[in-house]
Amino acid sequence: MTQPIYRDTWAEVNLDAIEYNINQIREQIPQHCSVIAVVKADGYGHGAVKVAERALKSGAEMLAVAILEEALVLREAGIDVPILVFGRVAPKDAAVAAEKDITLTFFQKEWLQEVKQTSLPQTLKLHMKWDTGMGRIGLRTDEELKEIVGELKDQSNVQLTGIYTHFATADEPGADYFNMQNERFDQLLTTFEKVWEDPVAIHTGNSAASIRFPEKMYHYIRFGISMYGMYPSSTVKEERNIDLQQSFSLHSKLIHVKQMEPGESISYGATYTTSDYEWIGTIMIGYADGWIRKLQGMDVLIEGKRMPIVGRICMDQTMIRLDKEYPVGTEVTLIGRQQNDMIEVDEIADYLDTISYEIPCMISSRVPRICTGE
Numbered sequence: 229m230t231q232p233i234y235r236d237t238w239a240e241v242n243l244d245a246i247e248y249n250i251n252q253i254r255e256q257i258p259q260h261c262s263v264i265a266v267v268k269a270d271g272y273g274h275g276a277v278k279v280a281e282r283a284l285k286s287g288a289e290m291l292a293v294a295i296l297e298e299a300l301v302l303r304e305a306g307i308d309v310p311i312l313v314f315g316r317v318a319p320k321d322a323a324v325a326a327e328k329d330i331t332l333t334f335f336q337k338e339w340l341q342e343v344k345q346t347s348l349p350q351t352l353k354l355h356m357k358w359d360t361g362m363g364r365i366g367l368r369t370d371e372e373l374k375e376i377v378g379e380l381k382d383q384s385n386v387q388l389t390g391i392y393t394h395f396a397t398a399d400e401p402g403a404d405y406f407n408m409q410n411e412r413f414d415q416l417l418t419t420f421e422k423v424w425e426d427p428v429a430i431h432t433g434n435s436a437a438s439i440r441f442p443e444k445m446y447h448y449i450r451f452g453i454s455m456y457g458m459y460p461s462s463t464v465k466e467e468r469n470i471d472l473q474q475s476f477s478l479h480s481k482l483i484h485v486k487q488m489e490p491g492e493s494i495s496y497g498a499t500y501t502t503s504d505y506e507w508i509g510t511i512m513i514g515y516a517d518g519w520i521r522k523l524q525g526m527d528v529l530i531e532g533k534r535m536p537i538v539g540r541i542c543m544d545q546t547m548i549r550l551d552k553e554y555p556v557g558t559e560v561t562l563i564g565r566q567q568n569d570m571i572e573v574d575e576i577a578d579y580l581d582t583i584s585y586e587i588p589c590m591i592s593s594r595v596p597r598i599c600t601g602e
């Protein structure tokens with residue numbers, strides 16, 4: 229059952245955009261290549277279950293998350309497709325994954341040895357992670373690979389179903405580092421194929437790699453940021469290889485409107501002082517919602533027009549300088565389209581000197597996500 233919503237601030241998640249973006253990438257990648265919808269971090273802040281369901285309806289065949297808890301949420305929602313956990317799950321928790329048929333990532337032979345000692349309710353599916361240049365997790369050398377494969381062959385309660393790597397620079401201009409990672413991957417793959425005969429699923433590319441180098445993709449792509457309609461970087465955006473629709477938008481309503489005299493100040497620290505008679509509106513969103521204090525000065529949209537946030541952003545409330553009087557209840561868009569103007573996630577990210585990925589993730593769970601296009 230969905231919780232009742234009492235507050236006048238909400239995020240909208242357009243599920244039609246998710247479908248559109250998946251269709252866009254499916255047109256570009258080779259026919260034999262399928263989509264893993266990456267829905268970690270509660271679907272990059274959009275809501276994992278709803279996004280996952282729509283992604284699967286749109287042709288994605290598998291889901292990926294970062295931690296076991298996120299996979300369990302999807303299973304509890306009745307989703308029964310393969311789910312891959314990217315992060316390391318402790319060997320003692322492998323039984324939980326096996327019971328729910330959740331695929332785990334591994335890259336350490338000690339991890340396999342420990343899992344061997346645990347009793348699993350059914351065969352545990354595994355994807356092996358190779359570190360070809362991300363420097364985060366994964367085995368790195370032919371020697372490690374041979375050792376781990378030896379360990380795998382000796383183990384009956386697990387089944388290797390996939391191998392993968394992750395690119396560090398696929399979204400950046402130039403392809404030298406990307407090519408180097410591909411070469412390392414091919415080298416490891418050659419070694420692997422000499423010691424392993426059963427078929428496994430291979431996946432290397434994230435959004436940037438699949439958009440920029442579709443011909444280099446194997447059986448799956450791991451489609452994250454661009455499924456949500458954002459470009460992995462300005463480089464990818466400017467190359468215009470794909471058209472995307474932003475799924476996320478953020479809205480509120482004026483809860484108070486007043487005219488202030490010249491020389492009056494607004495909010496903590498009195499950092500903003502009116503220079504004339506000014507109409508000031510208040511909305512119920514603040515840093516506890518993830519609308520952080522650094523967003524002071526950023527614009528919002530009202531009736532399609534831009535108006536600035538003035539004074540410090542409080543924990544739960546924010547003030548806006550209006551161009552005229554508006555009725556209480558007027559809609560304010562902080563991210564998204566109003567009439568002919570749009571505040572893209574990218575614009576907020578630029579203002580904060582960060583990347584688009586961070587923005588929907590930082591909007592806290594206190595802000596309800598309302599799906600459209602269901």
Ligand code: PMH
Pocket residue numbers: 266314394433434435436450451452453454460585
């Ligand atoms: N595969 C792995 C292993 C990932 O960690 C990520 C995203 C993706 C695929 C999807 O990438 P995309 O969103 O660029 O398509 N991981 C992260 C991360 O750890 N920090 O930012 C994005």
